[in-house]
Amino acid sequence: MNTTQESERTAPAPGALLSALENAQRENEYDYLPESILRRVAAETGEALSRVYSVATFYSFFNLKPQGKHPIVVCRGTACHTRGSLGLLKETADKLGFPDFREDEESSFTTEDKMFSVRTVACFGQCALAPVVSVDGAMYSRMTPARLCALIDDIRRGDQS
Amino acid sequence: MNAQLLATKAYNGMATVHPEVPAISVGMGTCGIGNGADTLYDALVDAATGKNIIIKKAGCFGYCALEPLLMVYHPDRPVLLFGDVKASQAADFVRAASDEAAYAALAPRALCKLSSWDFRTAAITFGEGFPDVPEWNELPFFKGQEKLVMRDCGLIDPESLDEYVAVGGYSALARAIGSMSPDEVIAEITSAGLRGRGGAGFPTGVKWQMMRQNEATERYIICNADEGDPGAYMNRNEIESDPHMLVEGMAIGAYAMGASTAIVYVRAEYPLAVHRLQKAIADATEAGLLGDRVLGTDFSLTMRIVSGAGAFVCGEETALIASIEGRAGRSSPRPPFPAAKGYLGKPTNINNVETWCNVPVILARGASYFRRFGTDRSPGTKVFSLVGKVKNTGLVELPLGMPLSDIVYGMGEGTGSRKRIKAVQTGGPSGGCIPADKFDTRVDYEALAELGAIMGSGGMVVMDEDNCMVDVARYFVGFTSAESCGACAPCREGLSQMLRILTAITRGEARAGDIATLERLSRVVRDSSLCGLGQTAANPVLTTLRYFRDEYENHIIGGRCAAGTCEALFSALCENSCPLHMNIPGYLALMGEGRLEEAFELSLRDNPLPGVMGRICHFHCQMRCKRETLDEPVAQGELHRYLADTIYKIGAQKAVWARLVDEKLPSNGLKVAIIGAGPAGLSAGFYLARLGYEVTIFESRPAAGGILRYGIPAYRLPKEVLDTELELWTLLGVTFVFNTAVGVDVSVDALSSRHDALIVASGAHADRSLGVPGEELDGVHAGYAWLEEFALGTAPVPRKRALVIGGGNVAIDTARTLARLDCEVRVAYRRSRDDMPANAVEIKGAEDEGVRFEYSLQPLEVLGTAGRVVGARFRVMRAGGVDASGRPAPVATDQTVDIPCDDVYVAVGERVDASFLSGTGVSVHTDGRIRRDALTCKASDSIWAIGDAVTGPATAAEAMGLGKQAARAIDEALMKRSVFASLFKDFGYSMQVPPEPVEALAMRSPEVPPSQRRGCFAEISQGYSGNQAVAEASRCLRCDIRANARSPWR
C-alpha cells in the first residue's frame, strides 16, 4: 500500500501552501509577496485568499513589502543579543538613514533607493560565532559595528562603479 | 533481509572513513562554511590534484569557536585535528599529508589527536604516535564529553550513505525490523529511560506506547526540527553532520509505532540541513532502507520534509501540526493529544531531533549500555550549545548530571577575559537564568526545573557582568510576546503587559510597585495559558526576579543599569562604569573648548579628589571606553590629572572652592559622624557638608586620606596633591578628629548618642596571614601594615634581600618601595603574571626597577634560624583548569623550592575588621564585611556603612562612589527630600558629534627613567603637556551624544 497517495487524496501534501508561498517569494524580483501573488497562490492551491494571507502574515519568513537589492539580516537570537547585536542593528539603521527604527514596531526597512533592506532573524544557528550578520546572503561572524559599516560602504562603492 | 547490501556499502565507506592513503577532511557545517571552510576545501582540492590524497567533507566536530576545523589522516597514525585553518595554508597541509617529514613538523601545531574513535555503533583504531599532542578528550573543551549523539559528527561525510553504514549505521534498524517485534523495540527504549530531548523530558518509551495503543488505519510520526530557541543550534548541527542517524532513528520509531509516514519539520533558515536531509532520504530510499518493503521486510515507510517558516510557537506540538497541515501555526487545547488525534486527525507522535538520534544507539548497544551514561532519573547524554560570553563556544555533549561549573568553567574556560560570569541562561525563551552561585547544580531535567529554568532543547547562554538581567528578561518576553500565536488571552495580553513594564524599567520610567505587578502577571500567564509557550514564557522573568532582584531595584529606585546595557539610564559607558558617575564626556568637551576652570568645576562636583584620582584610580571608565574597538581607550585619568594640576598651578581652584562653600545648603542642624577618613569617608563628608550637615570625621591616624596617604607610595601619589585637595573639606566646615580610634578612644554608643547618623567607613586593612609555619619569625612583616609604618616613618630599616609574597597592588607597592630603599627584591606569586590582580602598569614598573618575579609558587613555610628569617619554602604550582575567578587554578606539583632572604613581606590580601561594631545591631558576613542595604548603604537604624568595610578590598573610586551614594540616601532618609541633584551644575558644552575619528594611540606622559628611581620617591609620571592634553581630549568619541542620553545625576 502506498500511503502517500492515500493521504494526499484526503488532504493537500503537508506544507504545500508554505512551500508554494516560499517559492513565489523566491521568484519575485524584490523578494516579497504582493497582493497579486497572494491571489495567484490562492488560485493555484485552491485555498481561500484569507487563509493564504493569514499564513503569509503569521510567519516571519514572508515579506509583504518589497525588499532592497542587498539584504542585510541581523541576527537577534540570544547568543547574538548577549554579544551586542542590538548595537549592530542600531548602527546599521543609523547609517542607512533610519535612526528611529525600532525592531519591536517594524520588522524591516528598505532604503529609498531600494539598495538595502535590513531585517532581523531569530537565529542563524551560528550562535558560537555571535554576533552574526548576513549581507547579500554571505555570513559574517563575530561582527563589529566598524566592520559592518565598512561593508556597507564597499557595497555602495561597488554598485556605483 | 538484505544483509549483503549493508556489507557492500560498509566496505565502500571504509575506504574514506579509515583511509589507506593520506586524507584531509574539512568540517563543512553551516558554521564552518560561514568561516571559510568552503574556500579552504576548494584550495585543498586544488593543491591535491594529481596526488594520491583524499580530500573530503565532514560534519562539524563541535568546537565551533575554532572553525574552520580540519583533520589530517595518515595510515596507522592518529587523526590530527587543527583549528582556525586558513585557505592560504592548504598547500602546507597537502604537503604534510604526503610527506612524512612535513607531517611530523606540522603535528605539534595540532589542537589534539584522535588515536581511535568510538562511533558507538562501531569503533576504529587509527594508530599511535605524537606523544606530545594531547588526545582529543584531554583538551579542556572536550574533557568529560561523551559523544553518543554526536558519535559520527565531524568524522564522516554527512552526504555519504556508505560512510554512515561503514561505522555501523543502519545496523540498529536491521536488527529492529529483522529480529525484534515492535513491542520489544518499545520495551528497549522504555528500559533505556530515554526522555524527550526537546523540552520537559517526557519518557520517550511511554510516549511511543501511548501512540501504539491507539487503533488507527494510519499513523504519523514527526520530527520536530524547528529549533525555535534563538541561540541554540544543536539540532541544525545534528542534521547537517549526520542526517542518516535521524533517518534511522525515525525509521526504527515508525516500525515500533506502526507508522508508514514520517515527516521532518525543519526551519527554513537551515537550508544546508534541509539539503543534506533530502539527500539522505533519497539515498536511503534508493538503497531500500526507506520506501516500500524496507530491507526486504513487510515494513514500508515514506519520509518527507516540510520546511517551517520561522515561528517559535511551532515548537508546540499542536501548533506544529497546524503548520504542517498548511495552516497558521496556532496552538489548540489538549486533549485530544496528538497521540490520539494529531496530523489529519490521525494518531501522531512528535519527537525532537535529538531524541530520534539517540534511538539507533540504544537499539544497537542495548538499554543497559545507554544507562551507563547520565543519572538514574536522566540517563544518557545531552548536547548543549554553549554560547554567549564564554571563551570556548560550541556544541558540547555531556552525560546528564554534570555540574554546571564543569561546563562553564571547565569546557567553556570562563569568559576568556577578566570579566566575571554572572549567569547562565538555559532553555531559551522558555527557560531561566541561573546565577553563578548556583553553578554547583548538576544538570538534569529536575534540577534545572527546581531552579526555575528548563533543559529545553539545550541552549546554554553564558552572561557576564556587562549583561543586564532586566534587559535579558525584556528580550525574552519581547520574543515570546511577538511569537505568541494569540489564541489565548493570558498569553497574548499578559505577555504584552509584561513587556510594557519591562520596557519601562529598562527606560527608567517604572515605579516601585511595578515589580510586584510584574511578578503577579508572570504567575497568571504561567498558570493560565493554553500551551507550553505561554506557560513557560514567564520563566525568564521569574528567575531573574528571584536571583537578580537587586538589578531590578537598581533600575527603578537607583535609576541605574550597572551592566551598561539600558542606554536610557546613562549618558555614556565611561560615566556609567565610573563608580562616582563622573560626567567624563562633559568635562572632556569643556577642556576641548579651552574652558579649563569650568571643566575642573564640573569634575570636582562629581569627584572631590581630581588630582588624586586622576593618578591612582583603577580607571573603571577605560575598561568600557568605546574607543577601544578602534585603537585604545581615552586616557581619561591623565586628562583628569592634567586638569587638576593645571588649575592648582595657576591657583584657580580657590574661586571654584569658594563657589562650593557659598552654595552650601543652609544648616539643617543635623550631625553626622564618619568613622574613617579614607576615600569613602571623605566622599560622604564632602557631599553631606554641602547638603548642610555638621560633619565630623574620626580617624585613628594622625592625618586624613587613609590608603591614599598611608598605603599608596609617594612615587605614585605625592602627598602634596592630597594635602592641597583636602583643604576643601576644611573650607566646607568638616571637622576632623585625628588619633582617635573608635571602639578604643571613643565608643560607638557615645558617637551614636551625639549624632543623628553614623557612617562606618573604616576600610579593610587587617592583613591576612599565610597560615604556614614560621610566620612568627623575626623579619616577617605584614604588607599593608609595613607600608603604613613606612609612611609614618616608623618602619624598621629593611635588610638587603627582601621577599614579597603576593600579587596584588599592596604587594607591588611594597616591592617598589623596597627597591627604592636599595633592597634586592623578589616577588613570589602563586599564579602567573597574566593572572596577577595588580595593575599592569605597576607590574611593568616594578620589573623596570629590577624587581624579580617568581611565578607559580605557593608558600609552604617561612624558614629561620635562631628565630630570624633566612628564607621561604614554596610548592611549585602549575596552571590547572579555569576556576570561578576566570583564571587557571594553581595546581600543586611535587616540586618545592627555597628562596633565601632576610625579610619576608606578606601581602596576600586584607580583610575587614569591624569587631568594634559588636553589640550595635550591625551584622557582618562570615569574612567580616559589614552587611548593608545595597541601595541605601544602611546597616542598622542609625548606622550606614560604606567603602572597603562593606565590599572588602576594592578600589578607591568604588569606595568614593559608595560614600556619594550613602550621602544621598542619608539626606533622603533624614530630611525626606530629594535635592541631591542640586549639587551638580550644567555647564553647557558642545553637543556636536566629533568628526570621523582617525586612528591614534593614547598620548604617553614622560616618566622618570628607571635608572634614576633608586633612593628616589619623586613621582614617576610627569603628566601631560598642554598640547598632549588637547590632543588626548579630542580622542573622545562623545558617546553621550544620543537622543535618549540622560545626565548622570538627573
Ligand code: FES
Ligand atoms: S543567536 Fe545569532 S546565530 Fe544564533
